[in-house]
Amino acid sequence: MLAAFIGFEVIRRVSPLLHTPLMSLTNALDAIAVVGAIILAGEHRTTLATILGTVAIVSATSNIVGGFIITDRMLKMFKSSGAKKA
Amino acid sequence: MSPATSDLLIEAAYIIATALFILSLKWLSSPTTARRGVFAGEAGMLLAIVGTLLYRGIVDYRWIALALVLGTVIGIPLGRVHMTAVPQRTALSHAFGALCVTLVGTAEFYLRAPAVPKFVMAVLAMEVILGSLTLTGSLMAAGKLQEVLPQRPITYKGQNFVNLSLLGVAVLIAVMLVRDPSHMYLYPLMVAIPLIFGVMMIVPIGGADMPTVISLLNSYAGLSAAAMGFVLDSKLLIVAGALDGASGFILSVNMSKAMNRSFTNVLFGAFGQEQTAAERKEESRPVRSATAEEAAAILAAANKVVIVPGFGMAVSQAQHKVRELYDALTKRGVEVKFGIHPVAGRMPGHMNVLLAEADIPYDKLLDMDEINGDFPQTDVALIIGANDVTNPAARSDASSPIYGMPILDVDKARTVMVIKRSMSAGFAGIENPLYYLDRTLMLFGDAKGFVGNIVRELTGGSGH
Numbered sequence: 001m002l003a004a005f006i007g008f009e010v011i012r013r014v015s016p017l018l019h020t021p022l023m024s025l026t027n028a029l030d031a032i033a034v035v036g037a038i039i040l041a042g043e044h045r046t047t048l049a050t051i052l053g054t055v056a057i058v059s060a061t062s063n064i065v066g067g068f069i070i071t072d073r074m075l076k077m078f079k080s081s082g083a084k085k086a
Numbered sequence: 087m088s089p090a091t092s093d094l095l096i097e098a099a100y101i102i103a104t105a106l107f108i109l110s111l112k113w114l115s116s117p118t119t120a121r122r123g124v125f126a127g128e129a130g131m132l133l134a135i136v137g138t139l140l141y142r143g144i145v146d147y148r149w150i151a152l153a154l155v156l157g158t159v160i161g162i163p164l165g166r167v168h169m170t171a172v173p174q175r176t177a178l179s180h181a182f183g184a185l186c187v188t189l190v191g192t193a194e195f196y197l198r199a200p201a202v203p204k205f206v207m208a209v210l211a212m213e214v215i216l217g218s219l220t221l222t223g224s225l226m227a228a229g230k231l232q233e234v235l236p237q238r239p240i241t242y243k244g245q246n247f248v249n250l251s252l253l254g255v256a257v258l259i260a261v262m263l264v265r266d267p268s269h270m271y272l273y274p275l276m277v278a279i280p281l282i283f284g285v286m287m288i289v290p291i292g293g294a295d296m297p298t299v300i301s302l303l304n305s306y307a308g309l310s311a312a313a314m315g316f317v318l319d320s321k322l323l324i325v326a327g328a329l330d331g332a333s334g335f336i337l338s339v340n341m342s343k344a345m346n347r348s349f350t351n352v353l354f355g356a357f358g359q360e361q362t363a364a365e366r367k368e369e370s371r372p373v374r375s376a377t378a379e380e381a382a383a384i385l386a387a388a389n390k391v392v393i394v395p396g397f398g399m400a401v402s403q404a405q406h407k408v409r410e411l412y413d414a415l416t417k418r419g420v421e422v423k424f425g426i427h428p429v430a431g432r433m434p435g436h437m438n439v440l441l442a443e444a445d446i447p448y449d450k451l452l453d454m455d456e457i458n459g460d461f462p463q464t465d466v467a468l469i470i471g472a473n474d475v476t477n478p479a480a481r482s483d484a485s486s487p488i489y490g491m492p493i494l495d496v497d498k499a500r501t502v503m504v505i506k507r508s509m510s511a512g513f514a515g516i517e518n519p520l521y522y523l524d525r526t527l528m529l530f531g532d533a534k535g536f537v538g539n540i541v542r543e544l545t546g547g548s549g550h
Binding site for chain 1: 103107108110111112114115116117118120121123124127128130131134135137138139141143144145146147149150152153154156157158160161162163164165166167169172175176179180182183185186187189190192193194196197300301304307308311314318320322323325326327328329330331332333334336337340426428433434435436438439442443445447448449451453
């Protein structure tokens with residue numbers, strides 16, 4: 001609850017300018033679900049759990065890697081007119 | 087390392103990672119600190135993963151290593167897609183996130199069943215239902231955005247009834263499982279029905295509703311991850327999921343406000359078009375059209391120009407030509423700004439990214455609320471590939487389907503120029519009275535080609 005509240009306050013202040021990077025960044029952060037998947041795949045309790053965990057790691061990792069790369073690429077493009085005159 | 091120290095280390099890593107995630111989003115609030123935000127996010131992620139690898143319950147690292155490598159291999163190309171493809175990439179990553187959450191939830195269920203405590207079962211059901219409907223819903227959205235699936239909304243009678251009953255059945259099964267988790271045969275149904283619901287939910291959605299849908303799926307993905315956090319009792323996961331859920335939620339509310347739909351309407355996915363399709367009056371009222379030469383002359387004589395880009399600009403890949411136009415006008419001392427409607431493009435903020443990619447400084451990109459006060463002092467409003475978001479009927483005509491939707495007040499500018507391929511109505515199939523105003527000049531042609539011609543006129547016919 002507290003987290004949701006803090007999140008709300010923080011995110012409300014993100015300008016519409018950066019809404020696309022915001023979405024790709026929260027998406028990458030969301031992939032923290034990978035920690036649950038890592039434990040599943042590593043504990044080796046049942047074959048089913050290991051397989052599901054492994055696939056889950058693959059999909060979450062692709063989100064982490066892809067999400068961070070594209071967010072950074074997008075943000076790199078945002079330049080102010082002060083910083084650069086065409 | 088003794089077990090106690092490793093537990094302590096993991097706990098510490100998670101707390102720091104949580105803090106870094108919150109800082110990461112805080113820094114994203116301004117373009118000047120935003121890249122630091124990405125770095126904080128990466129650092130937090132790395133810390134959390136390394137911390138987890140220390141967990142002493144892990145006996146076998148082979149599968150983990152393989153999966154991490156494979157995920158990275160898939161992730162890199164996903165991070166390198168073209169900027170116009172960002173919406174479908176985002177939808178796809180919602181699907182991946184949801185897949186991960188659903189799989190983990192499923193594994194947890196079969197590990198713990200039939201002895202699942204009521205609370206855990208309830209959050210697990212929420213995790214899996216949201217996860218699986220987000221999975222198929224996002225895949226459908228990505229398919230529509232990539233145009234491998236028809237973009238046209240498909241509707242039929244009783245659609246909402248069918249959809250809501252599907253969801254109702256899924257919730258009913260969830261309740262039964264909470265009351266008695268030993269009904270393990272019900273579990274696959276609880277996954278399968280939301281999977282179908284996800285598809286059915288997106289079927290009636292058309293292209294212009296995509297910004298709302300993507301935000302909504304974003305929110306669902308976050309909420310399911312937060313639910314997973316409760317299942318696994320991981321505060322880090324709860325926080326990250328809640329942040330994602332909250333951001334998706336805020337964006338969906340923004341988008342639905344910008345399209346003048348009530349939020350409950352959006353929440354139930356029941357927001358496909360009002361299919362009345364506003365029967366088109368085929369009256370041929372006179373419009374004034376102009377050539378690139380005339381348009382260039384008017385633009386050159388102006389002091390203040392506001393460019394209003396829409397999805398049409400992205401479709402014709404005109405953003406780099408628009409940048410040349412911006413340069414040419416700025417060089418002549420014309421003040422150029424961009425007015426961007428919240429739902430322009432295919433996801434929230436998409437237009438900003440496309441224009442930033444074309445090297446247009448972000449401080450010239452203004453939100454609807456910021457720019458609307460400027461139009462009365464604006465000499466020329468140049469509309470490129472946008473339609474409904476400029477339609478004055480939204481303000482004045484109570485019978486119009488988009489009545490009440492906030493619009494860009496372009497009609498208050500001294501001259502309005504509209505680059506458009508033809509007189510056909512926009513996505514919503516609504517006639518735009520803006521085009522028949524005396525002060526409006528229609529510039530018929532492809533956005534990229536036409537803007538290119540104007541630039542050539544402005545730079546003295548030399549072209550490039």
